[in-house]
Amino acid sequence: MTISNNETPLIGGPQPVASNNEDSPLNGVKVGVVTFPGSLDDRDAVRAVRLAGGSAVHLWHGDHSLQDVDAVIIPGGFSYGDYLRAGAISRFAPLMEQITAAASGGADALPVLGICNGFQVLTEAHLLPGSMIKNNDLHFICRDQRLRVENADTFWTSEYAQGEELVIPLKNQDGQFVADNYTLDELEGEGRVVFRYVDGNPNGSRRDIAGISNAAGNVVGLMPHPEHAVEAGFGPDSSARGEVEVRGGTDGLGIFTSVLKKLVG
Amino acid sequence: MTAEATSKKFNIDTVANAEATPGQALPWAELGLKENEYQRVEEILGRRPTGAELAMYSVMWSEHCSYKSSKVHLRQFGDKVTEAMKEHLLVGIGENAGVVDIGDGWAVTFKVESHNHPSFVEPYQGAATGVGGIVRDIISMGARPVAVMDPLRFGAIDHPDTARLVHGIVAGIGGYGNSLGLPNIGGEVVFDSVYQGNPLVNALAVGVLRHEDIRLANASGAGNKVVLFGARTGGDGIGGASVLASESFDDAKPSKRPAVQVGDPFAEKVLIECCLELFKASVVEGIQDLGAAGISCATSELASNGDGGMHVELTNVLLRDPSLTPGEILMSESQERMMAVVTPENVAAFEAIMDKWAVEYSWLGEVTGTGRLIIEWDGEKIVDVDPRTVAHEGPVYDRPYHRPEWLDGVQADRFAPEQPADLREAVLELMASPNMCAKNWVTDQYDRYVQGNTALAMPDDAGVVRVDEETGLGVAISTDANGRYSYLNPYEGARLALAEAYRNVATSGAEPLAVTDCLNFGSPEDPEVMWQFAETVRGLADACQELGVPVTGGNVSLYNQTGGVAIHPTPVVGVLGVFDDVARRTPSGWREDGQAIYLLGTTADELDGSEWANLRGHLGGQPPALDLSAEKTLAAILVNCSRDGMIDAAHDLSEGGLAAGLSEMALRFGVGARIGLDELCERDGIDAFTALFSESQARAVVSVPRSEEVRFNDMCTARNFPTIRIGVVDTENQALDVQGYFNLPLDQLREAHEGTLPKHFA
Known part of the structure; x- marks a missing residue:
């Protein structure tokens, strides 16, 4: 079953499963995808969960219930237009209160992934440290970006090998990760730098950081978009293993299978 | 400020007042009307127009809105369409955008439009709102927008003003389109000094819908409610269509920056989702986006396409700026607004969807059976017109045209190149030249991934997006134009532009199906430019017939000239093709x-x-x-x-x-x-x-x-x-x-x- 192009989240109440995969052993895992006004990659994140074998549930920013989902993805976009500061208004959404509470309980807490704008929301919500400022060349950048998995022990990276490289699309305007040196040292020291840019830092991020986690490893944020490297034919032109296939790269899929397999245990 | 106070403050020119003061002078020339056009308005009304009526006629009869100079030629696109070409056509020319059947119950709507003048005056906002405008056209057909493309033409690459325009325009397109979540899958970037004072910013959008979801812009059913929703109405873009888009630039005149609209992509993104939910819930009868000429256009077109009249109370319009006069409200081109017709039973459902998306709305009035468009200001009648005379029965000019005398000399001047001494150096020079160089510095500022359906994008021959995830059904689009070819021979130039776009689509593997065009020219008041235009339309219509692909809609942009110098005739042609499965692109x-x-x-x-x-x-x-x-x-x-x-x-x-x-x-x-x-x-x-x-x-x-x-x-x-x-x-x-x-x-x-x-x- 797939969602139709016109699927939009409903108002309140129990949410129908947006997509599942009947044949998948992982389809019992429900992953919620939050839609804020201005979210753009929400349907793409839903597709990625389905392609990884899980079931996706649309979550509406104004709701007060997490619908018993097992994990949450805060997708990319420009929530509330990002006119104030990326993610600054979204953190006050009723659903974010639920997410913040559920994600803060230590190792058994709710796994949360923030992609791009979602990462920005997570820093604004103080689930992750640091902040994002405008790219150092001041332009929006869309490109296929090479990353290295620096920590394969999180909920969202366990399917990768430590040090594995990935090619994943990057597209953002405010993607420069900044934090004070103390925080950066702490992130490095605790192995909480999850992804690092390789072959060139696209936006001036401190220490080439592309993604980080919280101390418990259940909350991960990254700027590049793994949900756009999950389906052959619609991804980047290459994978990190060097194959060149027209839009054939699927290096991002492991992020979604990681959380599904972890949760199935 | 209450409506009453506002009304007094403006000393509103009512219909009664117009009847009582026939001799009162009105600023018709400043609003862009010619003397004979103003006289025609008086004839139609049988009296002098009110200030509000004058505002409406002036914008709706502008070149930009009325196609008064191009209409007589554009008819060929309809006249030269055969029955076989109509096979896949669900909606043809005349609506907000054409709709093409691509099979399995799916349809695609697409259109290219210009936003040239605003983008020169204010590059970022001009280009941004160009994207916004074409996307609203697509939404108002009932479709979800799925991709955009931008054919751009700038002056010489090393001219000091070119960097201002390139930076502003590219950032504006990216800033708006990226925020809407629409992949940008192609386009063109061309540099030529003929575009120095007149850059061309054309914007194309594609949307997909099920056949049963097609929506049209008409207001039918007396008693149905008329609602305006989306952004509030402000003072931006007043006169955009009439005084900005429909006149040549002239160094001696003041900057027309206030006539450029300001965009809010977040508001538009919310508007897209909210409209799609309205369509899904079937709570709107007719819908029209507000673009050029704003409320003047939406009310007169909806009423004129419907079966009756319309009654509107203008003080109900939500304003950003309470000091706007009724005429300004009618002419404002504030972005991110839509007008819809809703049955009384659906009013509550409509309001629930607006509230969900936190979109502001106001009920302006209702559809009537009177055949008149009546607009009141605080209960006093300020507009009383037959909407057809505003929207569809404007002036039509068969402007004089003749073949330029200089053309024989130009055509006789064949290129006799010296053989380059080193072909390797020649290839390097060509591939580094402004028009042939890689455009990824531009396209890397656009999101080509969002929505997850992009199967090909630049630098491939055509942009390809998947429509149906189950089957892989999808579409390919390419836009092309060559101003130099058109300068040398406008008839052949138009045919060549079509041939190239057609070839590009086929090269990607798609079956070419339909055409949209954006015809960019100088002043129609110059008989030589008018000849170029006439030849272009004739060439394009002939070539469409020969290739069996119909024009489904498009746009004409005239007055692309500064002083006496016109751009090269530049017909941008977009061809849409269909894939049974995009996997084979x-x-x-x-x-x-x-x-x-x-x-x-x-x-x-x-x-x-x-x-x-x-x-x-x-x-x-x-x-x-x-x-x-x-x-x-x-x-x-x-x-x-x-x-x-x-x-x-x-x-x-x-x-x-x-x-x-x-x-x-x-x-x-x-x-x-x-x-x-x-x-x-x-x-x-x-x-x-x-x-x-x-x-x-x-x-x-x-x-x-x-x-x-x-x-x-x-x-x-x-x-x-x-x-x-x-x-x-x-x-x-x-x-x-x-x-x-x-x-x-x-x-x-x-x-x-x-x-x-x-x-x-x-």
Whole structure:
């Protein structure tokens, strides 16, 4: 079953499963995808969960219930237009209160992934440290970006090998990760730098950081978009293993299978 | 401020007042009306118009809204459409955008429009709101927008003003389109000094919908409610259509910056989702976006397309600026607004959806059976018109035109190039030139991934997006234009633009289906420009008929001139094609070692108007000859090759000829090739320079797996289409090796190709 192009989240109440995969052993895992006004990659994140074998549930920013989902993805976009500061208004959404509470309980807490704008929301919500400022060349950048998995022990990276490289699309305007040196040292020291840019830092991020986690490893944020490297034919032109296939790269899929397999245990 | 207080403050010019004061002078000339047009308004009304009526007529009768100079010619697009061409057409010219059936109950709507003048005055907002406007056209057909493209033309790359425009326009397109979540999948970037004071910013959008979801802009059913929703109405864009888009620029006049609209992409994104939910819940009867001429256009078009009249209370309009006069409210082009007609039973459901998305709305009035559009201000009648006279029965001009006397001289001035001493250097020069260089400095500022359905994007020949995830059904789109060809011969130039877009779509593997166009010209009051326009429309309509693809909609942009100097006639033509499954799309670069490289078509000495001639500062002669039946055969071959898996890569040859084609194919995936030109030169009776730089039409280069060569050759022979093997893919040597002439390492080629835009703009 797939969602139709016109699927939009409903108002309140129990949410129908947006997509599942009947044949998948992982389809019992429900992953919620939050839609804020201005979210753009929400349907793409839903597709990625389905392609990884899980079931996706649309979550509406104004709701007060997490619908018993097992994990949450805060997708990319420009929530509330990002006119104030990326993610600054979204953190006050009723659903974010639920997410913040559920994600803060230590190792058994709710796994949360923030992609791009979602990462920005997570820093604004103080689930992750640091902040994002405008790219150092001041332009929006869309490109296929090479990353290295620096920590394969999180909920969202366990399917990768430590040090594995990935090619994943990057597209953002405010993607420069900044934090004070103390925080950066702490992130490095605790192995909480999850992804690092390789072959060139696209936006001036401190220490080439592309993604980080919280101390418990259940909350991960990254700027590049793994949900756009999950389906052959619609991804980047290459994978990190060097194959060149027209839009054939699927290096991002492991992020979604990681959380599904972890949760199935 | 209460409506009453506002009414008193403005000393509102009511219909009663207009009847009582027939002699009162009105500023019709300042609003862009000609004297005879103003007299016609008085005749229609049988009295002088009120200030509000004058505002409405002036914007709706502007060139931009009424097509008064182009209408008599544009009729050919309808007249030359055959029944067979209408087979896939669900909605044709005249609505917000055309709708084409692509099978399985799916339909696609697409259209290209200009936002040239605003983008010169205020590049960021002009370009941004160009995207916003075309996207609202797509939404108002009932479709979800799924992709955008932007054909852009700037002045000389090294002119001091060009950087201002490039930075502003590219950032504006990206800033708006990226925030809407629409992949930008193609377009053009051209530099030519003729566009120095008149850059062309054309914006194309595509949307998908189910057949049953088509919505039209009409207000039917007396008693149905009329609602305005989205952003509030402000003072921006007043006179955008009349005084900005419909006049030439003149250095002596003050800047027209206040006539440019300001965009809020977040508001538009919310509006998209909210409209789609309205459609899904079936709570709107008719819908119209607010673009040029704002409320004047929406009320008069909805009423005039419906079966009755409309009654509107203008003080109900939610304002950003309470000091706006009724005339300003009617003319404001504030963005991100829509108007809809809702039955009384659906009012509550409508309001629930607005509340969910936190979109503001106000009920303005209702549909009536009077046949009149009545607009009141605090209960006092300020507009009382037959809406057809505003929206559809404006002036129509058959403006005088004649063939320019200078054209004979230009056409006689053939290009007689000196052979470049070093072909390798010539290829490098070509590929680094402003028009042939890589455009990724621009396109990397646009999101091409969002929505997850992009199967091809730049630099491939066409943008391809999937429509149906189950089946892979999808569409391809390409836009093309060549102002130099059109300058040399506007009739042929238009046909060549169509042929190239058609060829590009077929090269990607899609079956070409329908056409949209944006016709960018100078002043229609210049008989020579008008001749160029007439010839262009005639050429395009003829070529559409010959290729069997109908024009479904588009836009005319006139007055693209500063002082007495007009741009080259620039008909931008977009062709839409359909894929049964986008998985079979053909990319523009080869990858596999040992695959055979074939050139389809023949090459003649056709360098007039070419990029090489342009680099040598020459513009004269005739554009390349066009044979549309050869184009049709070539397209059929390319589509079949895709369907039967006979080729792995294909690239059409156009600007820059074979030199550009081979370079781009090698650079696409960084894979080299060994090329031999001798056989080709012998067969076509040309030299190596001509083989590389001529822009002969109906040509493409393909790479064929060894296992498919026999089948491929048999198919071309069966169709009697000339084809010749010119080389082989070579993954060992990272070079374009044209044997006997030069060896060009790909690193060096890439550096030249990709360095140009960053050098000027980064």
